[in-house]
Each structure stands twice: as structure tokens, then as C-alpha cells.
Amino acid sequence: MSTATTIDPTTRRVPALGGFSAGVLGIELKRMLRNRRTIFFALVFPTALFFVFGSGGGGEEKAGPNANVSAYVLVSMALYGGALIAASGGAMVATERALGWSRQLRLTPLRPVAYIVIKALVALVMAALAVAIVNVVGALQGKAEMPLSTWIECGVLTLICTMTFAALGVFIGYLVPGENVMQILGPGLALLAFLGGLFIPLSEYADVVRQIAYWTPMYGVAEVARAPLTHELPWYAVVNAVGWLAVFIGGAAWRMSKDTARV
């Protein structure tokens, strides 16, 4: 047996940025875009919903000082699509853990912080894509009317609001182990979207349903995202949006810290 070591430990380097790189981000985005179910439910479905809800009769009516109902529906659908894709991105964290991939990554120089940054950026980029697609299709269709500045403000607020659902995705992913988290998140988010007034305005609901709806997670973010358009933002909608964000981040952090089992 040779005693001479050709591997010299002192020459080895540690990667910059804890292993974070644009290349890894690229592969992660490619993974998301390859998933046909994600693409359909987060990119195609909200756009289709916009055509159903936002293009019918009454789309030209005013929904704010400078905007019409069609624009109002457009923002709602962009939020729905963005939330859905952000949630599925969040749920991937738990799925990867269940597959043992997280453990595999711990045998590489990748630091946990870099991993979380990558996952957050993937959720953000994908949500931005979902929001952008609904908005671009809406603009091309031409029924939605609002000033460009309002359009941009709504888009940015929508994107920020989708991060609540990225946290929800991580949380639910840990509660429901396995690869089919989306089968719970999909219908669950649709229900929340109904309750939050994304598909049908809350004013159409019975009083009892409306009182419940004010407490659900989509209500607050929807009001926040549409505020530049409606020029209305009840204080309890802000409390709702911030509260649910805190609940989901807290829940995700709690499940992740509890999770010390060896996989």
C-alpha cells in the first residue's frame, strides 16, 4: 500500500457564497418549468380564469377611480396564479427532504442559508413569471384598463404577497409528507381564493360567509394587491395579510426545527 498521499488537503478551497450560484438556480428553474402540472395550474389556469371572470358583461364598469372591473379581476387572477406556484415551490422543500435530497446536499459545501436563498429565489422568479403572464395576456386582450403606474404597483404588490404562500407551501409540505402535496394545496388554495374574493367579489356573498371570509388568508393579500387600483385598504385587511404571513412563516420554521429525524 502506498503511503504517499497525492491528495493534499491544504490545497482545497471552499466555494464562494456558501455554494450558491446562478447555475444551480438555472437548473432549479428548469425543473419547475418542466413540471407540466405546475405549468398548467399556475400559468395556464389563472389566465383562463381571467377570460372567464374578467371578460364577461360588466367588465367595463369602474372598480376604482381610474380602473375597470376587468383590471380588478386581472390583479386577482395574477395573485391566484402567483400564490399557487409559490406554494408549490415552497412544498418542494419538504418533498426534497422526504426524498433524502436535503441530506445529500448536506454532504456538499452548500450551506443551509444558500439553500433557502435558492428556494426563495426560485419561488420568487416563478411567481413573477405567473404574475407577468396573466398581466401580459390581460394587456393584449385589451379589456382591462388602469394607468401604467397602477398596473406596475399592483404587479409588485402581488408578487410580494405571493411569498405568504411560499411559506404556506413549506409548512403544508412538512405537515403532509410525500410527493403529492399539490393535491392538497391545489384545491385548498382554490377554496381560499373563493373565500378571499378573488373569483367572486365578497359583496356577492351572504353576510355569514363574508364575515368568515375576512379571516381567511387570501382576503388580506388580495385587498393589499388591489389597493393601488381601488384606492381602498381597510386596516383589518392589512392585519390579515401580515398576520397570516407571520403564521405561515412561524409554522414553517416550527416544523423545520422539529424535524430532526434521520432520512
Add this chain to the structure above:
Amino acid sequence: MMTTEPHHAAGPTTDAAVRLDGVRKSFGRVEAVRGIDLTLRPGEVVAFLGPNGAGKTTTIDMILGLSRPTSGTVTTFGMTPRAAIARGLVAAVMQTGGLLKDLTVRETVAYTALLFADTKPVDEVLDSAGITDIADRKVGKCSGGEQQRLRFAMALLSDPALLLLDEPTTGMDVEGRRSFWSSIRADASQGRTVLFATHYLEEADQYADRIVLVAGGRVVADGSGAEIRGLASGRTVRARLASPDTTAHIEAIRSLGGVDGVDVRGEQLYVHTKDSDAVARYLLTRTDARDLEIESKGLEEAFLSLTGDPHHDEQHLSEGDRR
């Protein structure tokens, strides 16, 4: 405790590929590792041999920095396990999981390569792992053997100085096993240290320079294959001894070369020894021993006696209870 001297003398700390000092690990009230001291030198191929639940996996997890010892220290190449992994010095191949089904084989290797500061070229690694022709296949569509080769490719990307393998040849056929070990030996001759966990005595004996036998969270034997086989190939000398100075004789037998242990059960005397001739000669010439028998211990039986298989003990207990 039957612990022979390590095959190779331990070098200084910085020289050691792995160094465990008084390592203990508890999970709640369960003590999985109860004080392991171990030094591995560069280029050694070491088998970590022991029954399930011996503490092998727990120890490997600590060497990989996946868990921290409750007490004691673990260093790899003179640094913390995490620091060594960040430099691509330590890699491991686990038996199951650890792969994303929706990535292709090439993407998986490329992804892993991006996480390190320096790696070998992806194509070269794919080629040497023999998975170039399935490089564009989704991991979920690969067979178990192909996935295992992919795990090796990922582990060898950073050209690690220490490679840890958990039951590496499970599911391989004879030919696969042979080519696997010849490539591991070739890497070791370049200075790579290899520690593999196994519960097969035969595999440890055949492919390792050194066997570390663990049981009940401790190292019970440490030496070359020949030395471990020596421990395992002893015989038991059995005789009836009823003389008044039995105690003195037992002391004398204990001091004979090769005697591992002496049991007295009533008038029956059991001597476990590697030199049964010497014990038999003593008993027949110096005492009034009768009904002398010599039994050879099987390899597996000796292995069990060394590792103190818990099921073995339980069986004895329940038999005792019934009496």
C-alpha cells in the same frame, strides 16, 4: 475486551484522515455510541464491521458532520467534518434515497458539481462511472444499479480524500462487486482513505486492510483481517474439573498463551483459546481433569461472541428463566 493493536500506528492529528477521541452519542436515554477512539490514516481501506444497531451508522453520521457527538471530538484531516466537506475532502455514498427523480443523470452530476469550488469535469466523471450512455435519462427511470453508479459519480466529483460507504455492494452481483472493489483499491493506492460499513465478515476480510469491529457502541476489535480471523478462529476446551485447588489451576490456565477466557459452570470448565493444545496438555498433565473435549468455534459463532449479539443474550436469558 479483545482489542488487538491497530494494524498501523496512529500518526499525528493533522496526518490522520479521521480521528475520533472518546466519542459518545446518545439519543434520549439510548446510548448508541459509548466511547469510540479511532484513527484512520491516509490510504487505508477500513471495514467498519458489526451487526445492525452496533453504532456504525451513528458513527459515520458524526464523521460526516450530519450529527454532533454528545461528548468527545471528531476531526477529519485535522478540521471539523463540516469544514472538510466544504473543501470537498470528504464524500459518502449512501444506500438509498438522495436523488431527485425529475432531474436527468447529467443534470444531477452538474448540479452537484456547481456546489463545489473545484471538481473533476462532469463528462469525465460520468464516463468513469459508466453512465455516459444514460446521461440524459431521468433519474426516476434509472434502475437501482444505475442510481447507485450515479451516487458514486456524485461522490467522486470532488476527488475526496476520504470516502465513506454504507453497505456499498448490497444488490451487486459477483462481477459488479469485483470491479467495484478493484476500482476502490486503485483509488486507495492514490492516497484515498476508504471507510465502509458492512455486516458481512467475509467482505470485510476480503477487501479491507483493516477491520474495526464494533458492537454495542464500542470498538471490540481492531486489526487486520488475519488478526480478526485469529480472534475468531479459537477453540473451546471443555473438561470436568473437581479438584480442591481449582482456583489456582484456573489462574494458571488464564496465564497460558492464547487463552481468551475461562468459564466455570459447576464442575464444568470451559476455556476459550487460540492454543487448545497448550490448554489440553496442562489439564491432562497437571490436573485430574476428565472427559476433556475440544470444540472449534465457527467463524460466525466467534463473530457473534465478539460482538455480543443482543439476541443471543436474550435467548440465554429466556432459557434461564424457564428453568
